[in-house]
Amino acid sequence: MRQYAVFGDPIAHSKSPLLHNRVFLELGVPAFYGRYHLKEPSSLLERFHALGLEGANITVPFKEVAFEQCDEVRGIAQKIGSVNTMVKEGERVIGYNTDAEGFFQTLEGKLRPQNVLILGAGGTAKALAMIFDLHQIPVTILNRTPGRLKPLAEQGFKTLTHEEFAPDSYDLIINSTSAGLSDDSLPLPAPWLESLLHSGVLAYDVIYGKTTPFLRLAKAQGARFQDGREMLISQAALSSLHFTQHHFSLSTLHSLMRLALPQ
Ligand SMILES: NC(=O)c1ccc[n+]([C@@H]2O[C@H](COP(=O)([O-])OP(=O)(O)OC[C@H]3O[C@@H](n4cnc5c(N)ncnc54)[C@H](OP(=O)(O)O)[C@@H]3O)[C@@H](O)[C@H]2O)c1
Structure with a gap:
């Protein structure tokens, strides 16, 4: 049986096993997908091999570490880092990055943004910035720690x-920080968010x-x-396409995963 896993810290919240195991089960793929709570970033690749994995997903905060440790990085992941x-x-x-395209697909037929604000400058923010740039959609990235913005600049x-922040008009504002993931914090001070969020804006x-x-305030x-x-x-x-060697269509994988994760 082939083994897959998602690595992260925290990891208990991850629904990835639910999605990938549903695909394996329904399509008769002899594989199992688990969760791995990684504490030591430098040991990511070593753990991957020690667990005998055929594939993995990487979540917060290890996506940049994964980029460094893969033997080869392909596609848009090279640009995103x-x-x-x-x-x-x-x-x-x-190594691949499916966040960028995965995110963009969710906007299709819903919104073609004119001006996007991304909160956060981590692995996910980079992915989103790059896909907007590819589609020639103007994007601004706002982050708490200046050092993290440098490579993007x-x-x-x-x-x-945060020191440079001044209210502006955006039709899409994305929280790509982990504020609110395992705490009750906002990614920006409430008065700033109140000046940005109003009808006509999609808060994502x-x-x-x-x-x-963030969504409650929106x-x-x-x-x-x-x-x-x-x-x-x-x-x-999109990850599952890689895990199942492109034997199934994206729409089949999408439909099965949708069933696995009720609204
Ligand atoms: N739905 C999905 O499929 C999907 C896919 C990918 C990621 N995600 C989610 O996206 C989030 C970010 O993931 P990531 O991999 O990009 O993480 P990451 O690389 O660790 O980056 C985290 C970012 O959040 C900022 N941040 C953390 N706590 C904050 C706070 N209290 N206030 C303001 N900024 C804060 C950090 O700012 P500093 O630089 O100042 O520390 C950094 O910019 C996670 O919640 C993850 O679960 C969801």
Whole structure:
């Protein structure tokens, strides 16, 4: 039986096993997908091999570490500098990023944003910034820690530290920080968010499975809001294409995962 896992810290909240095991079960793939609570980032690749994995997903806060440790990185992950999918190919481990395309698919037919604000500058923020850039959609990245913005600024993105923040008009505001994931915090001070969030704005939190303080505030402000469920399914279906060696269609994988994760 082939083994797969998701690595993260925290990891108990992850619904990835539910999605991938449903696909394996329904499509008769002899494989099992588990969770791994990784504490030591430097041991990611070593753990991958020690567990005898054929593939893995990487979640907060190890996507940039995964990028460093893969033997080869392919596709948009090279530009992003972060990897959320690792696949064994012979003796080598190949890294991919499915967050970027997975996220973008969730906007299709819903919104073609004109001006996007991304809160956070971690692995997910980089993925989203890059996919917007590919689609020539202007994006600004706002982060608490200035140092993390530097590589993004060097790539030509408009970046803002908290000190530089000034209210502007955005039609899509994405919380890609982990604020609200395992605590009750907002990604920005409430008065700043109140000045940004109003009707006509889509507030999108990539965190799934809960109504975060960010989404609660968006709702109170009359903004449209969306959590990370659709993104979770889309990025997982794209990862599953790699795990199942492209034997099944993306729409089949997507439908099975959707069934596994009721609204
Ligand atoms: N739905 C999905 O499919 C999906 C996919 C990918 C990720 N996610 C979610 O996306 C989130 C970020 O993941 P990641 O891999 O990008 O994490 P990461 O690389 O660890 O980056 C975390 C970011 O959050 C910021 N941050 C953390 N706590 C904060 C707080 N209290 N206030 C303001 N900023 C804060 C950090 O800012 P500093 O630089 O200042 O520390 C950093 O920019 C996680 O919640 C993850 O679960 C969801």
